[in-house]
Amino acid sequence: METLSNQRVRFKSFEFDLGTRELRRNGLKLKLQGQPVEVLAMLLLRPGQVVTREEIQRRLWPKDTFVDFEHSLNSTIRRLRDALGDSAGNPRFIETVPRLGYRFIARIETAAESEGAIPKIAATPNGKNGHVAQASPRAELPLAQSAELPGIQLGSAQEPAAQTGRVG
Numbered sequence: 001m002e003t004l005s006n007q008r009v010r011f012k013s014f015e016f017d018l019g020t021r022e023l024r025r026n027g028l029k030l031k032l033q034g035q036p037v038e039v040l041a042m043l044l045l046r047p048g049q050v051v052t053r054e055e056i057q058r059r060l061w062p063k064d065t066f067v068d069f070e071h072s073l074n075s076t077i078r079r080l081r082d083a084l085g086d087s088a089g090n091p092r093f094i095e096t097v098p099r100l101g102y103r104f105i106a107r108i109e110t111a112a113e114s115e116g117a118i119p120k121i122a123a124t125p126n127g128k129n130g131h132v133a134q135a136s137p138r139a140e141l142p143l144a145q146s147a148e149l150p151g152i153q154l155g156s157a158q159e160p161a162a163q164t165g166r167v168g
Helices: 033-044 053-060 071-083 143-148
Strands: 006-009 014-015 022-025 050-052 093-095 100-103 109-113
Touching: 006 093, 033 050, 033 053, 033 071, 033 100, 050 053, 053 071, 053 100, 071 093
Parallel strands: none
Antiparallel strands: 006 014, 006 109, 014 022, 050 100, 093 100
């Protein structure tokens, strides 16, 4: 079975190829490389889940690397947010979880490199902001792979009455 690391992930007007680490906006390749690309890959592999600062540190800076971790990580996240047109104050893609790490909060769609005849669905992270998965006719995530996507809840999106203030 194909893994998510061999797929393209779409969110809003962006597409990220997890294999080649290329980020595109409206089909045009963006100049984003190195640490911001690796952080984006980590976040997209676990949508809706917190990726801790320690996990990012272990991935980007080996134990024998001496670096001002706080400054370097903040700079990496800032470059990534700049490329996505995102902000810490009003996040559309990357949410800061204070003292813990970061979470990818936008709705994503994944596409297998080799298309099959398996029914397809879209997925949205089930995160702190109440995002739930929604069926979509243009989605491209094979159902057989849904178990490999931690942090994604599949099903219909229904707003609970308690959240909307509606009764009955």
